[in-house]
Amino acid sequence: MSLLLSLVKREISVVLKSRSEFIYPLAFFVIVTSLFPLAVTPDPNQLAFIAPGIIWVAALLSILLSLNGFYQADYEEGGLEQLLLSGVSGANIVVAKSIANWLVTGLPLVLVAPMIGISFNMQPHTNWIAMLSLLVGTPSICFIGSIGMCLTLGLRNGGVLLTLLVLPLFIPVLIFGASAVGAASIGVNYSGQLAILGALLVFSIMVAPFAGAAAMKISID
């Protein structure tokens, strides 16, 4: 446990040193979401209708953007192999990186989302549910993304391949996340969607570390 803690601390301190790493995804999220009212429609009712989908798609893409920063440099500098040789298991590395990734990228998105919601004319209650669904859903995106990231380590144009590999895996999270918010906005029961988001989170936490570790081993070989 203390090992995991020190790994997470190291990841975070590295990322916080290069501010672009955690400000870009957040800025991307804010900019993309605020472009939609300009491009689609300024009508408040329609905005409230499309808001859940836009917030979720933007959150998903901005986490996808942030993944690279946590793995690629560490791979190229030889940090990953040193960790493996120092007796840290690949699964521990993936868990630590995913936790750090969520704390640095996912959590700020969750906190900023209500402001985007307000600008999209979402009701306060719907806004809370949007926040809640992001809180449960974004960690699974970090974990699932780590599998793809470990597979594409060291590849040229790995980013494009990463997108192709993991976007299909993100789809369940996207569907249930956005539909929980959609259901809340029309006053229907949304607990089922949130429960499935929770189940997806548990599943991805259980699978991703091992799949990621196996992929990392192949990439380093």
Add this chain to the structure above:
Amino acid sequence: MRFRIDLDYKSMNLQQISTNQLKVENLTVFRSELPLFEPVNFNLSAGDAVQISGVNGSGKTSLLRCLCGLSHRHEGVISWNDIHIDNDQTDFHDQLLYIGHALGLKPKLTVEQNLNFYRQLRFDEADSLIKNALDQLNIGAYYDELVGNLSAGQKRRVALARIISEPVGLWILDEPMVALDVDGQTWLEQVCNDHLSRGGMIVLTSHQRISAIKGLDEYKLIPANLDGNYMINESLE
């Protein structure tokens, strides 16, 4: 020029390292399905050192990566204390320090943070050995400097400081002399001699002739005989 070398080897189990043995039998590394060199055989026990030599692209780095258990593109047996290294990595990795071309240092962290992090992965306490190691290498003044601000030679010195701050039995060093100045090279040779006299083991590659390390055997990699049917012209990492 003499360097002051005083180490705290209390954390190292001397009894254990004096009986360690690294055995390499019929090891060939493959790249794109083709063997890189003729099968390699050697035995290292306490106090032994071997220098792997060979022309550029002969597979020295690949060989070292296989020895560490990082790469598995090989045939043959590598065993540590008569146990295949893939079967029991824990004991092997506890005793192994590998410093490759990629030094594993985070440019955004300070020298002290980098070294302390690695030390704490192996040994529970942070320790003054790091300060000591950096002083020996004449980079003590850079203790709190970001690694990204250092020169190539200084970075190499920081990475090599780990052989002092993390005392283990087996050092696998890939081109440790690269980017080091004369003083740094003398220091390294001296530390290697000390390590060997304590019963440590060293595998290293270098293009230089290193005469100052006592008892350093040279093992020349012989390019694999492919009957002239193939040309290997791929660049190595």
